[in-house]
Every structure is written in C-alpha cells, then in structure tokens.
Amino acid sequence: MADAMVLATQKWLNEKYGNDSRFNKVAEDGITGWGTIYGLRRALQIEEKLPSLSNNFGQSTYAKCPTVKKGDTGNLVYIVQGGLWCKGYSPGGFNGVYGDGTYAAVQRFKRDAGFDDADGNINKDFMKALLDMSAFKLLSGGKEEIRTIQQQLNKDYYDFYQICPCNGLYDRDMNKMLIYALQKEEGIPKASATGTWGPSTISKCPRLELGKSSNVVKLVRYALVCNGISVSTSSKTYDSTLDAKAKEFAKLLKLNKKSNVIDYTIIKSLLSSNGDPNRSAKGCDTATKLTKAQIQTIKNAGYEYVGRYLSNTPGGTLDKALTRTEIENILNAGLRLFYIFQESNNAASKFTSARGKEQAERGIAAAHSLGIPYKSVIYFAVDCDPTDSEITNYILPYFRQVVSIFKSKPYTVGVYGTRNVCNKLRKQLGITKLFVSDASYGFSGNLGYVMPDEWCFDQFKTDITIGSGDGKVSIDKVGISGNDICDYGNMIEGSDKYEFYYPGEDDYADEIYHKGVLRVNLNPNGLRVYCRTRSDKEDTLKGRKWSLPYYSDLVHIIPQYAFYLNIGELSETNDLVDLIAYRASDGTIKYGYIAVSNTIVLPGSDKYVATVDSEIKEDIKNLYYQEDFTSYTVNTGDYTLKKANKEKIDNAYHTIYKLKRDVKLYDIKRNYKGVMSAGTIIAISESYSGNTDNTLVRVNRVLNENDEWIGPVKKDDGTYEAGYIEYQLNYGDLPFYRTINN
Numbered sequence: 001m002a003d004a005m006v007l008a009t010q011k012w013l014n015e016k017y018g019n020d021s022r023f024n025k026v027a028e029d030g031i032t033g034w035g036t037i038y039g040l041r042r043a044l045q046i047e048e049k050l051p052s053l054s055n056n057f058g059q060s061t062y063a064k065c066p067t068v069k070k071g072d073t074g075n076l077v078y079i080v081q082g083g084l085w086c087k088g089y090s091p092g093g094f095n096g097v098y099g100d101g102t103y104a105a106v107q108r109f110k111r112d113a114g115f116d117d118a119d120g121n122i123n124k125d126f127m128k129a130l131l132d133m134s135a136f137k138l139l140s141g142g143k144e145e146i147r148t149i150q151q152q153l154n155k156d157y158y159d160f161y162q163i164c165p166c167n168g169l170y171d172r173d174m175n176k177m178l179i180y181a182l183q184k185e186e187g188i189p190k191a192s193a194t195g196t197w198g199p200s201t202i203s204k205c206p207r208l209e210l211g212k213s214s215n216v217v218k219l220v221r222y223a224l225v226c227n228g229i230s231v232s233t234s235s236k237t238y239d240s241t242l243d244a245k246a247k248e249f250a251k252l253l254k255l256n257k258k259s260n261v262i263d264y265t266i267i268k269s270l271l272s273s274n275g276d277p278n279r280s281a282k283g284c285d286t287a288t289k290l291t292k293a294q295i296q297t298i299k300n301a302g303y304e305y306v307g308r309y310l311s312n313t314p315g316g317t318l319d320k321a322l323t324r325t326e327i328e329n330i331l332n333a334g335l336r337l338f339y340i341f342q343e344s345n346n347a348a349s350k351f352t353s354a355r356g357k358e359q360a361e362r363g364i365a366a367a368h369s370l371g372i373p374y375k376s377v378i379y380f381a382v383d384c385d386p387t388d389s390e391i392t393n394y395i396l397p398y399f400r401q402v403v404s405i406f407k408s409k410p411y412t413v414g415v416y417g418t419r420n421v422c423n424k425l426r427k428q429l430g431i432t433k434l435f436v437s438d439a440s441y442g443f444s445g446n447l448g449y450v451m452p453d454e455w456c457f458d459q460f461k462t463d464i465t466i467g468s469g470d471g472k473v474s475i476d477k478v479g480i481s482g483n484d485i486c487d488y489g490n491m492i493e494g495s496d497k498y499e500f501y502y503p504g505e506d507d508y509a510d511e512i513y514h515k516g517v518l519r520v521n522l523n524p525n526g527l528r529v530y531c532r533t534r535s536d537k538e539d540t541l542k543g544r545k546w547s548l549p550y551y552s553d554l555v556h557i558i559p560q561y562a563f564y565l566n567i568g569e570l571s572e573t574n575d576l577v578d579l580i581a582y583r584a585s586d587g588t589i590k591y592g593y594i595a596v597s598n599t600i601v602l603p604g605s606d607k608y609v610a611t612v613d614s615e616i617k618e619d620i621k622n623l624y625y626q627e628d629f630t631s632y633t634v635n636t637g638d639y640t641l642k643k644a645n646k647e648k649i650d651n652a653y654h655t656i657y658k659l660k661r662d663v664k665l666y667d668i669k670r671n672y673k674g675v676m677s678a679g680t681i682i683a684i685s686e687s688y689s690g691n692t693d694n695t696l697v698r699v700n701r702v703l704n705e706n707d708e709w710i711g712p713v714k715k716d717d718g719t720y721e722a723g724y725i726e727y728q729l730n731y732g733d734l735p736f737y738r739t740i741n742n
Helices: 004-017 034-047 059-064 075-087 100-112 124-130 144-160 172-186 199-203 215-226 240-253 264-271 292-300 324-332 353-369 388-406 419-429 614-625
Strands: 283-285 305-309 336-341 377-381 412-417 433-436 455-466 473-480 517-521 527-530 554-558 563-568 577-583 589-595 599-602 606-609 626-628 632-635 640-643 647-649 652-658 663-666 672-676 681-684 696-699 701-703 723-726
Touching: 004 034, 004 075, 034 059, 034 075, 059 124, 075 100, 075 124, 100 124, 144 172, 144 215, 172 199, 172 215, 172 264, 215 240, 215 264, 240 264, 283 336, 283 455, 292 324, 292 473, 305 324, 305 473, 324 336, 336 353, 353 377, 353 388, 377 433, 388 412, 388 419, 412 419, 419 433, 527 577, 527 614, 554 589, 589 614, 614 626, 632 652, 681 696
Parallel strands: 283 305, 305 336, 336 377, 377 412, 412 433, 433 455
Antiparallel strands: 283 473, 455 473, 517 563, 517 626, 527 554, 527 589, 563 577, 577 589, 599 606, 632 640, 647 652, 652 681, 663 672, 663 723, 681 701, 696 723
C-alpha cells in the first residue's frame, strides 16, 4: 500500500537530485523498496561531496557521514526524516528541521535496535542502519526471544561490526553478528574480523569447561536459542543446565560432545551449517562410477553409506549414472546405498511444474530400470540457493508435481537442498526424507537456518580425495541420522519385467497378442490414439464385435519422433484398427487403438466401406508416416531422428545403437543373464518385440573391446548367441530419453 510520506520522500529526492547525472531517479509509488533506499544513500553521498556515487553504504560513505542532531536544518535532515518514514517511524513531518518529532523518532528507532538510553541524534553507525531495508520490529515468523538477543548483540558488539536488524528472525545478518562477537571475544583485531570462520577464528576458538564463566558462554546460549534449543540467555556461566542443552543440540546433529566440555566441534556447528568439516562421518556421496577397488577404499575408510546419482544430465559431459554392476558391488561389500536424482537443477528458474512431472517420471523409471527396491527414497536435488520467493514460485510447484506423481508409484520422495529448502518442503508438502546440503555454508538458505527435524543425510564437506592408485576416489562427507537406513528389501530380481497396463474388461479387449513391432511416428501432427467402441454404434457391423472409433473417443496423441509398440490386429485377420502400447502423458504404459482402414470384408466376401469421421480418414491417410523403429536413429545434435545407415553383419543388415543406460539381458529362452551396461554398442536387425514378452527386443550382436561383433549372451560352451533386452518404452518414447539411443 502506498504511503503518502514515502511518496513525499521520493518526490523530494527526484526534485532535489534528479538533475545530477550520478543520481538514479526513484519510482514515485509511495512504496519503500531498495530503489528508494539507494536514492537516499546517493543523496547522502552528494551531500558528503563524494566524487562518485554508489548504491552501497561503503567505507567512504561511512567515513564522511556527519552526525545529524537536534537543531540542524537542511538536506541531511530531509534524508534522516525520509529514512525514518521508510523505516516506519514518524518524525512528525518532512520539513528539513531536526525538531522534537525527529529526535523522538530516532530514539524509538534506537530503542528498537537495543539502545534503551540513547539520545535522539543520529551518527554514522545509526545512519547506516537507517538507510537500509533491515527491520527493527518483530516480523511475521520472528520470535521475541531472538529479537531480544539481537538487541543485546547490537548493544555489546555493534562497534566491532555494525548495527544489525532486530526482526526476531535468525538469518544471515544475525549469524554474521554472532561470529563477529566471537571474534571480538577471541581477541581478533577489528580490522581482521570478517564474520566468517577463517583460520584464526578456528584456531582461537575457546574450550569451555563446566563451572567457568565468560562472554563466549553467553554467545553459546544465544546460538543454542537460534538453533531451536531453549535456554536462559542471561547467564555467562557454563552450568549443568547449559551442558544438558548442548548435549541436546549435539544429539540433533549426531555430534560427539565431550563430557562437561563445549569446544570447537559444538561451537562451530552452532554458528555454521557445516560445523567441524574434519569430524568423522559414516556416509559419503560421489559422482564417480565406483570400481571394486574404490568401493573397498570407501569401506576401509569407515564409511557405511554411499550416495550415488541415478542418471546423467541430458547434454552434460559428466558420466555419473549408477549402474547395476556398481550396485551389486556396493551391496556385496556390505555398504548401504542411497539414491540422488540431479539433472542440471542448478538454478531456481529451472524448477517448474512441468519439469517436476518430467523428472519425477524419469527418476522413477531410472530406479526401476536399475532394479532398486520398491519404497526406496529418491532424493531430488535443489543444487542452488533459492530465496524465499524463489522457493514459493519455483521450488514448491516443482515438488508438488513430484509428490503427485509419486503417490501412485512404489518409491518415496526425498529432497536434497539447503536447510531453508528442506524445512519449507517438510512443512508445506510433508516431505520427511531430507538430505541437507550443509557443506554450502555460504548459502543464504543455510546461514541462520536451523537443522530440519527428521533429516536423514547431512553433507558437510565436499571434494575429499581418499585412497591411492586404483582405489583413489573423490567423495563428499555425509553425516547419518538413522532416519533413512537404506534397507528397503531386496533388489528387484532380474526376472521381473516392467508391468504394462493391459486392457481389462472395461476396455473391450478380448485378446492380446504379445508380439508386436516397434514403430516410430514421423507425423508432425502426431498419431491419434483412441479407445475402441462397441459394434452397436454401427448397425451395419452387427456381425462383428468391434467397430471403428469415433473422433470423440480420442484418448492420446503420440508426438512426432516418439516410438510405440504396434501389436496389430486384435482378434481377426481383417480389422479396422490396430492395438498399440504407448507411453501415456502420466508416464505409464497404456493400450489404445489407431485407425488403419475403413474397409473390411464381411463374412461371405462382401466388402464394406465404413462411414467415418473426417479425422479418422486423415489418420488412415497419414499411416505412411509410421516407420519401423530400426529404420531410424537419434540425431544427437537436436534429438530428432535421422535415417539409419544399415551395417551388414553376418550377411544381415543391422541398425547400430548405443545404450544410454543399463538394461537387463535375457537369452533366447527368456532366462535372465545379467546386465548390459550403458555405452554398449548393439546391432538390431528387426523391430519385432519378443514372442512372449512385448517389453523385449532382440539384439543380435554387440561390439566387444576388440571391435568385433559377437552375440550378447555367452553360452556354457563359450560361444555367443543373440539375446533380448528391454527397450524401456516406459522410460521414454522420445529420442532425448531413449535407452536404445543412437
């Protein structure tokens, strides 16, 4: 809502300084914002006669800032009065006269900042605090006990740093203020203090002992309250109550607290998200595809849990995707495995509802293809530092879709992100499986935010190299809470297949032949799919059970370049539709019908031409757009399709593909033979699916390490033969997502 006095301030700024080329005119809308604050700062810099102006209240502005006091008149008083109106303190007018009203307003401002007995004049420290968007009144969500601590910190330490907000929120400003206070108590000179944990702050961090008193004990009490642990903040003494509260905090973060001592490990964790980065950990995560030697290095180093990525980032260069072989080796080593889904989620703007739906489906498909046990948690990454507004506008809509998709799926949603992200998703969406990115201690979403309840994993140090030789590997250290012990049962057995949706009685399907042909739709307008209608819609076809659908029976449109399984005629040799399996919009596999003819031969060899909708005629006409899967490969430049170059292998022409991810491999009798790894070059000669399972496609040859074409399945006698793999229509039908890629 517009404020008349803020508007008056804006008008005065533009009228007084608008002709100065160094001054940026402010919007005259009556609303306090950074634009108005910047205008007041630049106005002050002009009055200070600085040679150049800036939006910042920097060292030069601070050094030249005069004390403005009762009885003064002129532009500096206007600036003070304008700042007071923008802050919500009424000086009684806007007239450039520092009278009783302005003096009283400054006193109210100072009291809110923690200075009960201060006068009503304004020096450089308070001018800096005034010309800022910081709040000195309790904000929504703030706590009065936090505000009291903020006021006390200002009173005791402002001269070592600056006057900070008193809004009741434990935020970045308050976190820095606490560290500045600690640095002052450590004896670090003001010129060397930074408000961050540098080598000097770490080395000088005191060791507090039960029964002793000091100002640092009081800072520990402040920090405990900021971290959600209620304790008295009036005492400087380390007593038994404080010791119990410190133990409570240590238990929350799974820290080892020494008896009757509060040392660096506890203090650092109270005042930073990552705590002591050199503390031991039971967990780690890595983007490295782990060999047996590297897995043994991790185990020998005392780690019990390993986090790995489910997939690669499309278009990315890092090959980080977990493989079945890797899973087997990790589990056989006695380690536990947790799963991360992260595909270029490194900016808030990349999080949308559509992307949430897409990535949820891909995460589930990746987990399923790897045989990961049902009910396992998939931690979706927020690999950035979103603000509160960005969480509301981007992150929440993304995760609402993820949660919605997972409701009907056998896996569990988790989130990897800052403390702020994890806390908000837990509160608003009920996500309780949380992987906190505490190692990013400079992120605004970690500074000043409490550790979320029910956290599972706590990444507190990154890019550590352990081991040597073949076992050398880079990992991140991860704390373990025990809220996700990664024990969800056995891996999905190799004999398990993806469950297609088969039409039931309500779908009017009387028989399904599993064998079909993989087709590609090249029609830019899509391939229309229908639910089939009963014959009573066509009196002239009463001798037949089925009829051609109407356009109103449309259920899906298969996009250009997507592939599907054409199972063919449903029950007779002469039919108007073909049954197909396709990937629906929700990621599931469903069955439907495509129109292939409007002419049938009735019993007695009578030809009948059915009357059909114009759209159905168009469908039949456009059937020439439908091609066999093996006629095309993926164009890696723009992920469209290109005509395949056939290669002759063993007197038969094949299309050559490269697997994008691990797949199950079966012999010609449908016996599970293990895993065919991502990156394998395969040769397929036909588009037909398996005779008894339409989730499979025949692979005749693979390219071995000697650039020789051999069968993918090794027989007992040492020879090789053809086999079958899952083409994974349920993972993705479009070129960008295909398992059998190019």
